[in-house]
Amino acid sequence: ELKVEQNPLFLSMQEGKNYTIYCNYSTTSDRLYWYRQDPGKSLESLFVLLSNGAVKQEGRLMASLDTKARLSTLHITAAVHDLSATYFCAVAISAGGTSYGKLTFGQGTILTVHP
Amino acid sequence: GAVVSQHPSRVICKSGTSVKIECRSLDFQATTMFWYRQFPKKSLMLMATSNEGSKATYEQGVEKDKFLINHASLTLSTLTVTSAHPEDSSFYICSARDRGRSGNTIYFGEGSWLTVV
Numbered sequence: 001e002l003k004v005e006q007n008p009l010f011l012s013m014q015e016g017k018n019y020t021i022y023c024n025y026s027t028t029s030d031r032l033y034w035y036r037q038d039p040g041k042s043l044e045s046l047f048v049l050l051s052n053g054a055v056k057q058e059g060r061l062m063a064s065l066d067t068k069a070r071l072s073t074l075h076i077t078a079a080v081h082d083l084s085a086t087y088f089c090a091v092a093i094s095a096g097g098t099s100y101g102k103l104t105f106g107q108g109t110i111l112t113v114h115p
Numbered sequence: 116g117a118v119v120s121q122h123p124s125r126v127i128c129k130s131g132t133s134v135k136i137e138c139r140s141l142d143f144q145a146t147t148m149f150w151y152r153q154f155p156k157k158s159l160m161l162m163a164t165s166n167e168g169s170k171a172t173y174e175q176g177v178e179k180d181k182f183l184i185n186h187a188s189l190t191l192s193t194l195t196v197t198s199a200h201p202e203d204s205s206f207y208i209c210s211a212r213d214r215g216r217s218g219n220t221i222y223f224g225e226g227s228w229l230t231v232v
Contacts, residue, residue, distance in 0.1 A: 043159075043223040110156075
């Protein structure tokens with residue numbers, strides 16, 4: 001059974017600071033997703049990481065994937081209040097075909113950025 | 116704009132009644148869609164895989180007779196919560212993968228809040 005674990009689960013940051021959210025998963029997969037969820041809303045896609053060593057950046061967020069370590073990171077640079085949200089990583093089960101749409105989610109990291 | 120649309124976004128129903136939630140892929144065909152459930156401040160749990168033209172595949176612990184899934188066309192999957200009870204109150208989200216445009220991106224619907232009173 002695939003397990004996906006995030007840490008920390010709660011993150012309170014000051015504006016301007018940097019921090020990293022970690023996502024570990026238990027079985028082989030080469031597709032890892034990061035999503036953002038605002039309160040009461042659905043998921044917004046942030047990154048799709050497809051291969052070992054993949055790094056993607058968008059604004060103040062950067063995600064990386066190490067498939068050998070089964071670890072992905074989401075790095076936040078110079079946090080601003082607008083980044084406050086819940087962040088989920090999710091792993092696609094590597095069974096090929098339609099199974100790539102089937103995701104197992106981490107617990108989520110609730111990020112609060114304050115002045 | 117949204118590429119996967121859900122309706123209704125919010126619904127309140129009485130205990131014992133049934134409620135249907137629709138999930139549509141707007142500009143692509145989705146032979147497979149997925150239904151998730153999310154309790155407040157919790158993560159998303161996969162309920163079932165909806166397969167166009169065939170039976171849905173349910174995850175362990177999900178009652179298939181209670182959560183009826185129909186995927187009658189390449190752009191529409193429906194989830195019907197039958198004989199709803201207050202414990203069924205939750206946020207239900209569907210997703211689909213657009214293999215054509217970008218096979219790696221999985222799109223989520225806006226979600227449907229179900230409250231059973």
